[in-house]
Amino acid sequence: MEQQEEVIKTFYNQEKFSFKAFKKSLWASLRGEALSYVFWIHALIGLCVLFWMDDKVMFLTRYTFFLIQASIVIIPIFLLGHLYFYHSISRGYKFISFRETHLLFHPYQFTFRKAQKIDYKRIRYIQHFHNYTYVIFEHPNNEEDEAATRLVPIEFWRELAQTQQLALIIEQNTGLDEVLLFSIEKDIEDETINIEHNEFNVFLAQHPELELMETTLIENYGEHPLSEKDYAIYPEYKFNLSDDYWGYLSLVEGKVSLSLPHKKYANLVKGFAQELEADYTFIGKF
Incomplete structure (x- = not known):
């Protein structure tokens, strides 16, 4: 039984709750909502409905009270929702425990998620990036899944x-100790559309300064050979920003991922997104 198995090693999340980090994350989320066309469409619809229902004399007063009443309900819900997101998504898992036959990903208790148990025999491969690792495994029904930490x-x-x-599989370090991570993706009517490889290839042809990097190192300790068809590989490209700084770019599952050393280069992300006819999002600092 699980409780009888010896615990080989446990790694705990040492990151403590930071009100400053939460406030920064909340502000970024609010800016994202304020720039969303969906938000302004809903606000305009509400404005038109109230304008149609009331006479012009009472309109401004009624609309002001409506905003106050709506804020009393919406703001606490938004704050609680973002607090849940901050703990369950941004902070990841509480700890990772390695046992004799399996490993366990333990989430924070109030995120209402169960611990993810992964038998070693069901792991297809482990893919390590600069600051996180994917464990690719199969469920008993042979459905592929992944966990990251x-x-x-x-x-x-x-x-x-x-x-x-x-x-x-080791995606070797790009050389940046700390990066700002951005994502470029297409979002049409709240539905994410993949950036296809042919679109990305056209983009690469328009930017000869993007240099392909040989960053993948495979260490196969299993009995069977591993080919590129067996795992997800994402070619990475680097581009020079100045004498001392480089940026890094790759296409990952239909989204363009960019790593930059400083926020002063963020305008490049906006330009790349416009060329791909897509939107960009700031993921975080790693």
């Missing part, structure tokens, strides 16, 4: 891969 160092993943005879 920043808590476990590469040295332990390598040790686990050797012990359990797994494949470890």
